[in-house]
Every structure is written in C-alpha cells, then in structure tokens.
Amino acid sequence: MLILWICNHLVKTDPQTVAKWTYSPSYQFEKLFVAYGCCVIGFLRGARPILFIDGCHLSSPYKGTLLAASTCDANNDLFPIAYAIVSAENNENWIWFLSNLKELTGSISVTLISDRHPSIIAAVEQVYDRDRHAYCYRHVKENFCVETKKLQRGIRGEVKEDAKKLLDAVCYTHFGTEFTKAVEQLRAFSPELANWLETKGDINKWAKSQFPHRRWDLITTNVAESFNSWIRKERTHSICALITEHRDKLANLLYIAKLEMTKWNNEVGPKIDKILMEHVARSEFLKAVRYGDHNVMVRGSNVDVCVNLLRKECTYLEWQMTGIPCPHACAAIKLLHSNIYTYVEECYLKSSQEKIYASSMIPIETHDMPDVNNLTLTDWENNIFLMPPTTTRSLGRLCKKRRESQFQDVHVYKCSRCDQSGHNRSKCRNPNPEKI
Numbered sequence: 001m002l003i004l005w006i007c008n009h010l011v012k013t014d015p016q017t018v019a020k021w022t023y024s025p026s027y028q029f030e031k032l033f034v035a036y037g038c039c040v041i042g043f044l045r046g047a048r049p050i051l052f053i054d055g056c057h058l059s060s061p062y063k064g065t066l067l068a069a070s071t072c073d074a075n076n077d078l079f080p081i082a083y084a085i086v087s088a089e090n091n092e093n094w095i096w097f098l099s100n101l102k103e104l105t106g107s108i109s110v111t112l113i114s115d116r117h118p119s120i121i122a123a124v125e126q127v128y129d130r131d132r133h134a135y136c137y138r139h140v141k142e143n144f145c146v147e148t149k150k151l152q153r154g155i156r157g158e159v160k161e162d163a164k165k166l167l168d169a170v171c172y173t174h175f176g177t178e179f180t181k182a183v184e185q186l187r188a189f190s191p192e193l194a195n196w197l198e199t200k201g202d203i204n205k206w207a208k209s210q211f212p213h214r215r216w217d218l219i220t221t222n223v224a225e226s227f228n229s230w231i232r233k234e235r236t237h238s239i240c241a242l243i244t245e246h247r248d249k250l251a252n253l254l255y256i257a258k259l260e261m262t263k264w265n266n267e268v269g270p271k272i273d274k275i276l277m278e279h280v281a282r283s284e285f286l287k288a289v290r291y292g293d294h295n296v297m298v299r300g301s302n303v304d305v306c307v308n309l310l311r312k313e314c315t316y317l318e319w320q321m322t323g324i325p326c327p328h329a330c331a332a333i334k335l336l337h338s339n340i341y342t343y344v345e346e347c348y349l350k351s352s353q354e355k356i357y358a359s360s361m362i363p364i365e366t367h368d369m370p371d372v373n374n375l376t377l378t379d380w381e382n383n384i385f386l387m388p389p390t391t392t393r394s395l396g397r398l399c400k401k402r403r404e405s406q407f408q409d410v411h412v413y414k415c416s417r418c419d420q421s422g423h424n425r426s427k428c429r430n431p432n433p434e435k436i
Contacts, residue, residue: 110128138222
C-alpha cells in the first residue's frame, strides 16, 4: 500500500531518479521500475557502456520476479543500475524493463550480456541493437556439456573434460584463423558437437574473435549473478521492504566504494593492478626489439607480435579487447622505459572511478508516511493505495537452497580420524593411526 508513496518521494528527493509503476483497473499492483539518479549519472559519465541483465525469483509473500541491470566500475566491482519487480520473466515484462532502461541510456551504444533466455532475446531485438547482445559463455558451456553427455553416453568421463577444453579454445582465441582451427579440432573430436555448436550454439554471440563489438573481455554474467547474490536476503521480503532495504544497501555500497577509492596506491584499482602485474611478470620471458615510429616487435616462443604504443594496439588483439596492456605491450613499454599506467584505458583509471561515484544517495524523510494500520477517510481520498497482486502459491515446501551449477566447486569432506577424503569420522573403517 505504500509503493506509490515511496516512489513519489524517491523522485521528489532526487529528480534524477526514475520510479515507475503500473496497476490494473482494480488497483492491483503489476510492475515496478526503479533507477536511482546517482547510479544513472555514474554510468553515463564514467562507466563502460556494457550492461549485464538477468532475472531472479522473489520468495516474498507476493512472489514475482526481479529483473536487474548492472555494470562494472573502474575496479571491475559490481555497480547496480536499475531493477524491476514484475509478475514473471516473459516477453512483455522484459520489453517494458528494457524500454525504461533505454530511456536512461539514451543514444549510447550499449552492449548487453545475458543468458540465452528466449524472452530476453526477443526483448533485446525489439528495444536495443540485436548485434550488441552477447551471451554468457558459462551458460553456453553448460548447455554444451549437457549435449556432450547425450551424445557420448556410456563413454568414459574424460570425454567431457576434453570437450570442454576444445570449447574453451573456440571461445578464447583472438584471431579468425585460430578460431577456424579450434572449430576443426572440435569437429575432428566429435562432428555432432561441432554441428550443434554451429547450428544452435550462436558462436558469434560469445566467442571472442566472432563478436563484432567491444565488451572489454567480459564474457559471462558473473556481475548479474553477483547482484542476485548481493540482494538474496531482500528477495524474501515484501515489495516495500525490498525497496527500502535495497536503497539502504546500495547507499552503503556506494559509500564503501568511494572510501576504498581513496586508498588506491596507483592510478588503477587493486583488481586491475593485479592483472597488470601478472602481465608484467609474463613479459619477462619476451624479447622486444625497437623498430621506430612507436613500433616494437615482441618475440615469444612461438610467434612474433607487433606493438604500436601510440595507437595502443597489439596484433595479438588482447590489448584492444581488454584495454589493459597485454604481456607483449608490457615488454614494449619496458623497452622504452615508459610508465605502464599511462597505457591503461581511461575506463580503469581513478579519474573514471571518481566520476562513477561522484553522486551519492539522498535519504528519504518518513515523517509524513501514512500509517497503513490506521488509515483515515482523508488518507483514502488523497492517496492511491495499491492492492496486492494475484498470486498462486506452489505446492509443497518452499525451496531454500538454489540449484548448484555443474561447474560449482564441490566441498570435499575429510575424516578427522584418518585424514582421508570421502567419508567422515562416524563412518571411518580405517585402522586407528594412534594404535598402529
């Protein structure tokens, strides 16, 4: 009953905030869309034009689905943009959510990364540019492993691992020639898997060398999964409580990120600096030769690579894909005695992080909030109160644990008596080591 009051005060407190809702002719709640002004401004001013979209179930009394769009900040940390509460994950609701999101991003060419949900695919084609829709490689890999299990039924378990390695080669290659070679290796391993990949795999949506637009080497929806995990507790509460608790949690996330930014020791964040130092360590095994005009030839064990420091390009293409100097570029930078941080793309720098977190959340005063347990006739005349949506409770006990992915690391239990894995102390049948 307080959804409209909360949304109106969100917009009143911060005019840059967008809070929309829809309801039926009988005043039953249908949809809600919220995007805070500080997040929208931070995304438009300093973040990379890439969004991770996903939906997750709500286990509140009214059920429904939470649709969300998030991105990365300059340190590759979670930066939420917008969310919506809808009845289900269908075409209509995804089109409504992405249309509101499109109004925020405007004319910016945004790359979207999602799983291969049919409703998301249909909505992106209608609202955004279809060519800029990338698929999560992890979801593709899970579907690929299921297909491998069907085709290779009854064969030893190593086949699945070999197939996964061949699929990784298809995904992570940088050149078209390497991609063709990787596909042919997969075809030699299993013609059925290669045919499935070419007909149902949508290779141009997740393979690095085939996707036509830039995505900064982000090929999974881990950011969206992080948001779902981040808001897991709030998803069990009512809609009004979810709005309030999400706002408090987001305000704390923005404050902590801004505080951590002041502790950066270099021009980039700790996560980016770690990647950069790993590339510097790998560059020690490469030989760089100066060719003039900002061109450097870097020789490895198998291939020679040309690096142009002026254009920030490497013929291996890794530097262009990530925006972070690759090992070949690090070897060239070291040869010219230059500062490596000047060659990192601007979106990773502290200046971009400052733009992302320049604005902060504004608290909402609740002294004039209606008391839903003691409404007067004047309250009913001056305000619109929404009724709960029509929900159907599923049979059986509610599931509290999420279904784990097949790639989830399984915890290995060890016996505290004999220190061997596979059983616990109560089921141990090994001789007592203290008596031997």
